[in-house]
Amino acid sequence: MLYTYFSSRLRELGYISLHIGRETPDLQKLAVKMLVKGYGIVEERREGIVVKESDGIKLLKSKGSEKSDCIYRKGGKNIIPDPPQYPKVVVDLGLFNALDEEEKKKTITQLFMTLNVVRKFWWDGNMVVVGDMKVGKAVTTSSFKSDAPTIVLDPYGDVEADEKIIRGADVFILGGIVDKGRRLKFATSELARKRGYDYPRVKIKLRGSTVGVPDEFNKIAEVVLRVKEGEGLEDAVISVMSKADKVARILHDVNLRGVEVLPEEFKWLKADDKVVNMVKSKLNKL
Numbered sequence: 001m002l003y004t005y006f007s008s009r010l011r012e013l014g015y016i017s018l019h020i021g022r023e024t025p026d027l028q029k030l031a032v033k034m035l036v037k038g039y040g041i042v043e044e045r046r047e048g049i050v051v052k053e054s055d056g057i058k059l060l061k062s063k064g065s066e067k068s069d070c071i072y073r074k075g076g077k078n079i080i081p082d083p084p085q086y087p088k089v090v091v092d093l094g095l096f097n098a099l100d101e102e103e104k105k106k107t108i109t110q111l112f113m114t115l116n117v118v119r120k121f122w123w124d125g126n127m128v129v130v131g132d133m134k135v136g137k138a139v140t141t142s143s144f145k146s147d148a149p150t151i152v153l154d155p156y157g158d159v160e161a162d163e164k165i166i167r168g169a170d171v172f173i174l175g176g177i178v179d180k181g182r183r184l185k186f187a188t189s190e191l192a193r194k195r196g197y198d199y200p201r202v203k204i205k206l207r208g209s210t211v212g213v214p215d216e217f218n219k220i221a222e223v224v225l226r227v228k229e230g231e232g233l234e235d236a237v238i239s240v241m242s243k244a245d246k247v248a249r250i251l252h253d254v255n256l257r258g259v260e261v262l263p264e265e266f267k268w269l270k271a272d273d274k275v276v277n278m279v280k281s282k283l284n285k286l
């Protein structure tokens, strides 16, 4: 994650405490704002109180008896001038014109949600948009090619994802596609063919099925970035599933294997009370 570069640069410079004024005490958010909005570090001591200690750095706010080694503010120095280029999340909008108006709106919303996902782990420089849309400071380009290990995330891909495949890739190409009711079957495969993406097309499954795996591209981006950070693939998928995704998966499994699987399903899918009640009420209506 980007914040580890921020904290190690601070330590390298001999700073172990930072006065952050009114900012949120979160090293990742501070690092992103430094790269995106021209904030940074000024060597100036300021009194405050420690509100958080993270990664060996004390974050101070307000007034208090502790003195910081430096402060964080607009116009300060960017201390990560050369942040890592990888991992890179590429969203390709090559099928945008095949979408209806509502799908286009949702695609744009998901594009901005993808930027927020990337910023949770890295920053805008780790995102590329292929198409005609500006999103934060992500690179916008009309075509994309990569020499780094790359995969295309495709629900109909011929390779099944596992942690090794995801962690072995540096670049993740996603289709910037929202298709209501999955009406555009094989859309990602078509996009890859149209663009000439000659990279493995990888599908994410959950215990052998794509049922319940969220199909929003911002959520798939979050899954791969979580796995890159060391999380297990199954845990990463479950953490981005909505309640409706969980209900759909549980009903699918009950349909295949009977109601006796319910307790185990609730457990492995980490179903909360709401999901349990939604499943029970759907089953009672059958």
Ligand SMILES: C[S@@+](CC[C@H](N)C(=O)[O-])C[C@H]1O[C@@H](n2cnc3c(N)ncnc32)[C@H](O)[C@@H]1O
Residues within 6 Å of the ligand: 152, 153, 154, 155, 156, 173, 174, 175, 176, 177, 178, 179, 182, 183, 184, 185, 186, 187, 188, 189, 202, 203, 204, 205, 210, 213, 214, 215, 216, 217, 220
């Ligand atoms: C709504 S999906 C597009 C679905 C479209 N019906 C298709 O057949 O490709 C949007 C994007 O999310 C990603 N995606 C969604 N589900 C996925 C899965 N199970 N495995 C891999 N990628 C997935 C892909 O990059 C895809 O282009």
